Amino acid sequence: MPVAKPESSDSRVIAHVDMDCFYVQVEQRKQPQLRGLPTAVVQYNEWKGGALIAVSYEARKFGVKRSMRGAEAKEVCPQIQLVQVPVARGKADLNGYRSAGSEVVSILSRRGRCERASIDEVYLDLTDAAETMLAENPPQSLEKIDEEALKSHILGLNNEDGSDIKENVRNWINRHSADHRDKLLACGILIVAELRMQVLKETEFTCSAGIAHNKMLAKLASGMNKPSQQTVVPSSSVNGLLNTLPIRKMKQLGGKLGISLQTDMGVNTVGDLLQFPEEKLQERYGVNTGTWLWNIARGISGEAVEGRLLPKSHGSGKTFTGPRALKTVPAVQHWLNQLCEELSERLCSDLDQNKRMAHTLTLHARAYKSSDSDSQKKFPSKSCPLRYGTAKIQEDAFNLFQAGLREYIGFYGVKTQGNHYSGWGITSLSVSASKIVPIPSGTCSIAKYFHGQSTSHFSSMQPLDNVNGEAMLLLPPGVHSGSECYSEVNSPKAEVDFPKEESWTEDTVPELDLQEQKDLSSSLSKTQDGFTQDISPSLLSACLEQSQNKQESDITKDEGQFKSEYNKERKGKRVKDKGTPSILELFKSYNPYPFGSSFSQELKKTAEGTDARLTIGLESKGHSLAEQSEVGKEKPMHCSSSGYGRDEGDGRREAWSYSIDEIDPSVIDELPPEIQDEIKAWVHPHKWRPNNTVRRGCKISHYFSPTKKS
DNA sequence: ACGGATTCCACT
DNA sequence: TAGTGGAAT
Missing domain, CATH: 3.30.1490.100 (DNA polymerase, Y-family, little finger domain)
Structure with missing residues (x-):
């Protein structure tokens, strides 16, 4: 359900970039002879010519629509070129589109925080870039403005008959009388136009964009003039835009909620919403959704652009x-x-x-x-x-x-x-x-990773007798052998019968030292079903070695992909650990350390510098932590959400950052001062949260206050 | 007999 | 947590 994010005088510059009939463009790039022809991408050709999943604009002119069958498309547009989605293993294979999407993202992320919203859409926060441009290189100072920028559509800019539209746009962009917010948008226009040209030049793909003060408006705008155009929403035109906008066109209102608004409340346009007091909307739809509705009716939407270039799941x-x-x-x-x-x-x-x-x-x-x-x-x-x-x-x-x-x-x-x-x-x-x-790198993250993710590592960290026997068994085939990651096939095909329950519970649990079991079994890895996570450090090392061999030269490049990745915190939760094994021990156990250059150096530095203090006893640390946790539940979570953080804003590089509320404060305290400082610096000072979510602000300051843990 | 195949989110 | 449901492309 939609959730309100309040904002006040939102002067951000947000862009939404949407690829034009993306799958078609990908196929046309593969087969350039299809360019300019009415084309559609279709999957599963067997039945009625397959289902259309993307339609070129040339084909749309003929009335070809998505959700038509190939055969229907041929009826209305006999010349249409139907291209099949690649098939692998008997199913649609979208990898080509995914990687094409990544190409685009890597270009669009150059000028500001970038959020991959789907395979063919991104949001950009260009506020900083726009502010900088305004300060150093305002549009008025430019003798020439990009042709592409001049083709922008500016909502509310009335083009009287006979007036030169581009001239109007140029004037709007250069307007001296404009307020700060409009000037920022003007900079946004130029930046987005440039980005879109870069995308075209480097990928051969066209896209459309919306530029506004928040995501909702930017998204609305990007769809208004397609293909290959951009649309701007100055705040003065917001009311006019929303007033007559059919309610179902709003993102999140295309489904049941939108229907309910229409049938239950008689709301047909976003403007119709204005007459309802916030309380009424909350009554009917709950506080969150109610407030959200009240806000969007006024063009208010405080959602941040998350810095996320990669998908959060694969399916x-x-x-x-x-x-x-x-x-x-x-x-x-x-x-x-x-x-x-x-x-x-x-x-x-x-x-x-x-x-x-x-x-x-x-x-x-x-x-x-x-x-x-x-x-x-x-x-x-x-x-x-x-x-x-x-x-x-x-x-x-x-x-x-x-x-x-x-x-x-x-x-x-x-x-x-x-x-x-x-x-x-x-x-x-x-x-x-x-x-x-x-995969964590750097000091405590390593320890936390192992601690949170694996039981078996404790056994493999123990006396050598365990290491070879168990850890090897736990290695997934194809991983420890290096490069044959992809070659792994076939599970045993015999078992068609229902398996006995036990087959996948007890006997997959690696053996643990008794003491370790006592310490950890309640808190780690074992799930309700008795599943066990069996990623061992050796597995991790093996995976990394394998990938490093392949990708060694790409590491620095790849890091760029991670700006701000996973900075999103997990709501109101905090990781509770029962203890953190010594980092040094991990070092000793897994040598040579498989990470790429920058990581391992950082790591070594840290390790050397903190020799004694890093040897954190499991027991004592566990206790102090347990006492510390406000909530009694001893249920350590997996260590999640860490990431490369080359912070866009401050240019820091190659740092791994934990989500703030997941950093175990006692572990931080054990780190050398400069690392501590760095971690503290990762705390993003201001980030607007929805009014409904309890925030971590006080907690964090608590965590980072000078409380001594040891 | 659902346009698929994905992905993300919020709620419980 | 794991599991459900809704929404979007």
């Missing part, structure tokens, strides 16, 4: 419509294997290119039950800790499926051991990987 799915529904367990297993293969491959690339690992595997399915009354019943989604390696993902996903299936058919159906039709059919399957966090 691979497929639907099996009608007669193609999957009716046997082996059929499901086959497709799950395909989906998991793709997912694993993408996780591997992500690890490789972005140094991130996912921590949760989720299976979604849709099913029907012909027999029973409650054929409406939803197939439950299930998740578990994600283990790297294709075979492991396949195995886990299959187990998740069977767990879901048992619930879905509700016992008794268990008789039909697998291959027989038992009245159910799977109409869609998907696997996804989420909770993707950067």
